[in-house]
Structures are given as structure tokens and as C-alpha cells.
Amino acid sequence: MDLALQAQIPVNRYRPSAPLRVTLQSIERLTAPDSPNDVRHLVLRWQPGEFNWHEGQSVGIVPPGVNAKGRPHPVRLFSIASASDGENGDGTTLALTIKRFFWTIPETGEVLPGLCSNYLCDAKPGDQMWMTGPVGREMVPLDWTAPMVLVATGTGIAPFRAFLQQRSRLAPAQRGRCLVVFGAQTADDLSYRAWMDGLVATDPLLHVVYARSREEKTSDGRRMYVQDRLRHHGAVAWELLADPRAELYLCGLKGMEDGIEAALADIARQHGGDWPGLRQRLRDEHRLRIEVY
Ligand code: NAP
Numbered sequence: 001m002d003l004a005l006q007a008q009i010p011v012n013r014y015r016p017s018a019p020l021r022v023t024l025q026s027i028e029r030l031t032a033p034d035s036p037n038d039v040r041h042l043v044l045r046w047q048p049g050e051f052n053w054h055e056g057q058s059v060g061i062v063p064p065g066v067n068a069k070g071r072p073h074p075v076r077l078f079s080i081a082s083a084s085d086g087e088n089g090d091g092t093t094l095a096l097t098i099k100r101f102f103w104t105i106p107e108t109g110e111v112l113p114g115l116c117s118n119y120l121c122d123a124k125p126g127d128q129m130w131m132t133g134p135v136g137r138e139m140v141p142l143d144w145t146a147p148m149v150l151v152a153t154g155t156g157i158a159p160f161r162a163f164l165q166q167r168s169r170l171a172p173a174q175r176g177r178c179l180v181v182f183g184a185q186t187a188d189d190l191s192y193r194a195w196m197d198g199l200v201a202t203d204p205l206l207h208v209v210y211a212r213s214r215e216e217k218t219s220d221g222r223r224m225y226v227q228d229r230l231r232h233h234g235a236v237a238w239e240l241l242a243d244p245r246a247e248l249y250l251c252g253l254k255g256m257e258d259g260i261e262a263a264l265a266d267i268a269r270q271h272g273g274d275w276p277g278l279r280q281r282l283r284d285e286h287r288l289r290i291e292v293y
Contacts, residue, residue, distance in 0.1 A: 002142060003286065005142055006137050006140065006142065006286070007137070009054050009057075009137045009140055010052075010134070011057075011133070011134060011135050011136070011137065012132075012133070012134075012135060013051065013052075013133070013134065014051070014131065014132045014133060015132055016060065016062060016072070016074070016075050016132050019060075019062055019075075019130035019131055019132045020046060020050055020051055020130070020131045020132070021046075021128055021129075021130060021131075022044040022045060022046045022051075022128070022129055022130075022131045023044070023045045023046070023126065023127070023128050023129075024042060024043070024044060024045075024123050024124065024125055024126065024127045024128075024129065025043040025044065025045040025093060025125060026042070026043045026125055027040055027041070027042050027043075027121075027123060027124070027125060028040065028041045029041075030097070030191040030192070031188055031189055031191070032188045035186075035188050035189065037099065037185065037189050038099065038100040038121060039097065039098070039099045039100075039154075039155060039189070039191055040097075040098050040099075040100075040120070040121050041081070041095055041096075041097060041191070042095065042096045042098060042120060042123070043087050043093050043094070043095050044093065044094055044095075044096070044129070044131060045092055045093045046092055046093075046131075047092065048090075048091065048092055050092075051094075051131075051134075052084065052091065052134075053080055053084055053094070053133070053134035054084055054134070054140045055080070055083055055084055055140065055141060055159070055162040055163050055166050056079075056136065056138075056139030056140040056141060056159050056162065056163070056289075057079075057080055057133065057134040057135060057136045057137075057139070057140060058077045058078060058079050058080060058133060058134065058135050058136050059077070059078060059080055059094070059096070059131050059132065059133035059134055059135070060075030060076065060077050060078075060131065060132035060133050060135065061075060061076055061078065061096075061116055061119075061120060061129060061130070061131060061132075062075050062129070062130040062131075062132065063076065063115045063116040063119050064119065064129075073115060073116075075132050076115075076116035076117075077133075077135065078096045078097075078098065078158065079096075079097070079139075079156075079158035079159040079162070079251070079291070080094050080095070080096070080134070080158070080159070080162055081094070081095040081096055081097045081157075081158040081159070081161040081162055082094040082095045082161075082162055082165060083162055083165040083166035083169060084162075084166065085169065089169070095161070096120070096158065097155045097157065097158040097161065097191060098117055098120045098121055098155070099117060099154065099155045100113075100114070100117050100118055100121040101113075101114030101117040101118070102114060136291075138289055138290075138291065139159055139249065139251070139289050139291050141163060141247065143176075143245065144166070144167060144170055144174055144175055144176065145174060145175065145176040145245075146176050146243070146245040146246060146247055147176045147177045147178070147240040147241075147243045147245065147246040147247070148163070148176065148177075148178045148179070148240070148246070148247050148248075148249065149178075149179045149181070149237055149240055149241060149246070149247075149248045149249070150163065150178065150179070150180045150181070150249045150251075151180075151181045151182075151226050151230065151248075151249070151250045151251070151252075151256070151260055152180070152181070152182045152183070152226070152250075152251050152252050153182075153183045153184070153225075153226055153251075153252030153253045153256050154183075154184055154189070154252050154253065155191070155252070156250075156251035156252025156253065156291070156292070157182055157191055157192060157251070157252075158251075159249075159251055159291070160180060160182075160249070160251065161191075161192050161195075163178075164178075164180070164196060164199055164206070167199075167203070167206070168199055168203070172203075172205075175203070175205055175206075176205065176245075177205045177206075177207075177240055178205060178206050178207070179207045179208075179209075179233065179236055179237055179240055180196070180206070180207070180208040180209070181209055181210075181211070181226045181229050181230050181233070182196075182208065182209075182210050182211070182226070183210070183211035183212075183213060183224075183225055183226035183229065183252075183256075184210075184211075184212065184213070185212065185213050185214040185215075186212055186214050186215050187210075187212055187215065189212075190210055190212070193210070196208045207233070207236060209229050209232070209233055210229065211224045211225055211226050211228060211229040212224060213225055225256070225259055226256055226259070226260065227256065227259035227260050227262065227263040228263070230260065230263045230264070230267070231263050231266060231267060234263075234266070234267035234270060234271070235271070237264075237267060238267050238268065238270075238271045238273060241264075241278060241282075242273070242278075245287075246282075246287060247282075247287045247288075247289065248282055248287065248288050248289070249289045249290075249291075250289070250290045250291070250292060251290075251291045251292065252292060252293075253292060253293070254292040254293060256292060257290060257292055261275075261279075264278075264279075
């Protein structure tokens with residue numbers, strides 16, 4: 001990763017004090033109607049020239065209304081799920097992957113809807129909303145020919161959808177090898193799975209594997225997680241990561257980080273490699289990119 005190039009990636013064209021007015025073009029539920037997980041694909045639109053970004057960046061959405069102190073709600077950040085030429089390829093639309101979130105008050109057990117995710121999941125085409133950003137440079141790939149290992153849990157797939165959309169729009173010679181390891185509770189929760197499988201069919205350098213934690217078990221009877229699936233494809237992962245330009249991206253739940261570290265340590269041992277050494281090189285060269293919450 002060239003840090004000088006990374007530092008040039010524009011951020012904060014629109015701040016919360018002066019956000020961009022955008023229109024919801026479409027909203028589609030990605031999970032089945034009876035699934036407890038309500039994940040939606042939203043496409044936002046603006047006028048030509050008003051917004052641009054790099055794959056791996058995020059936008060802020062300003063929830064309507066004010067908080068208990070009468071102040072505007074802080075923006076909530078979401079990864080952009082579209083390539084930098086836009087969802088429609090004309091630079092005036094981007095997609096977000098939003099899960100309807102609920103939280104529980106520990107003292108009372110009362111379940112409350114998350115403000116912004118419910119606002120977005122309930123929005124209707126034609127609704128106008130306020131958007132800020134783009135923000136974030138950490139997850140932006142600068143070399144699409146570099147080998148990549150992308151590991152996502154749940155809606156953490158959003159930035160990788162942008163990567164894969166971009167990849168699908170590049171000429172074959174402009175793309176490197178890529179392994180995607182994506183985990184969700186059930187097959188139904190694997191957002192964009194059919195689309196990704198379609199990409200694999202036409203992109204011989206792309207390999208996508210899944211972990212369905214509530215439908216598959218490990219050999220010792222645990223839920224199948226991305227780290228377990230990564231172990232199954234350890235030879236491919238290690239071959240990719242051994243390349244001096246390789247980049248490793250993790251996105252999703254915070255808990256996945258330790259599991260992936262442990263899996264990579266095991267994989268390294270099996271292949272006569274040195275994970276602590278490789279991790280240090282990846283970190284030093286900014287080729288290890290992590291966005292977990
Ligand atoms: P989720 O549905 O709760 O979980 C996704 C999968 O991860 C499930 O199969 C889950 O298994 C599994 N999992 C749970 N603990 C794990 C662990 N320790 N190691 C590996 N896998 C584990 O995920 P989600 O609700 O979509 O949450 C995704 C996260 O991504 C959130 O923290 C969100 O903030 C973050 N994120 C979102 C965006 C966005 O733009 N929307 C962008 C970046 C990051 P079980 O439930 O069966 O245990």
C-alpha cells in the first residue's frame with residue numbers, strides 16, 4: 001500500500017453541518033420475508049457530479065428528528081456497497097446494505113428499534129434523505145491486480161460487494177486472484193450470494209466460499225464460522241497471502257478477528273509458514289485492513 005496515494009483519497013466532501021440531499025431510488029429485502037434477519041439493499045441517487053468515492057469508503061446517513069436534548073442525531077456510518085462508478089455505472093447512485101437493528105435495555109429487557117437502521121429499512125422509493133461523506137481510507141484497495149483475501153460476516157459483506165462489482169467491470173488482465181470467505185447464519189442470510197456465484201462463473205481468478213453457522217457444523221460440533229471455512233481453504237489462502245503484494249481484508253463482527261488470527265496461525269503451521277512474521281509484514285505495509293464492530 002502506497003501511503004502517499006492513500007492520503008490523497010478524498011474524504012468529507014459533505015459534513016453533517018452541510019449534508020447532501022439524496023433520493024431513495026429503490027429498496028429491496030435481501031433476506032426471506034419470514035427470516036428474523038431483515039437485511040435490505042437500498043439504492044440512493046443524486047444529481048451528476050454531486051458525489052464520488054472509492055471502493056471501501058463509507059457514507060453517513062443523518063437520521064431525521066432530534067435527540068432528547070433537542071440536538072440533531074449523530075450520523076450513522078455504512079459501507080458503500082457499490083463500485084466507484086456507481087450502482088448503475090453512471091456515478092449518480094450507490095447501494096447500502098442495511099440490517100434492521102434492535103437493542104435491549106439490560107435493566108428492563110425492553111427491546112427498542114435502532115433509530116437509523118429502522119428509518120432506512122422503512123424508507124420508500126422517492127423518499128429524500130441526508131447523506132455525508134465519503135469517509136475512510138483504511139479499506140480502499142489501490143491495486144486490483146494484487147492478490148486479495150476478503151473475509152466478511154453478515155452485512156460486513158457490503159464493502160466487498162463494491163470490490164467485486166468493481167472487479168467485474170475491469171478487464172480480466174486488471175484483476176488479481178481473490179478469495180472471498182463469507183459467513184452468515186443461514187443460506188438465506190448470505191446477501192448477494194446468487195450474484196457472487198454468477199461472478200465466479202465468469203471470473204476464473206475469483207473464488208467464493210461460504211460458512212452457514214446455523215446450518216453447518218464443524219467436525220467437533222461447533223457452529224461453522226468464517227475462520228473454520230478459511231481453514232478448509234487454507235492452501236489457497238496461504239498461497240495468495242504468500243505473495244508480497246497480497247492484501248487481507250476483514251469486515252463484520254468484532255469477534256471474527258481473533259478467530260481469523262487463530263485460523264491463519266494454524267494454516268501457516270500446516271504450510272511451514274510463519275503467521276506472526278507475515279502479520280507483522282502485512283501490518284507494516286498496510287496490507288492488513290480491518291473494519292469490525
Ligand atoms: P450476524 O448476522 O450477527 O452474524 C454474521 C455471521 O457471523 C453469523 O453466521 C454469526 O454466527 C457469525 N459469527 C458470530 N460470532 C462470530 C465470531 N466470533 N467469529 C466468526 N463469525 C461469527 O452479523 P450482522 O448482524 O450482519 O453484523 C455484521 C457486522 O458488520 C456488524 O457489526 C456491522 O456493524 C458490521 N458492518 C456493517 C457494515 C454495513 O455497511 N452495513 C459495514 C461494515 C461492517 P451466529 O450468529 O450463528 O453465532
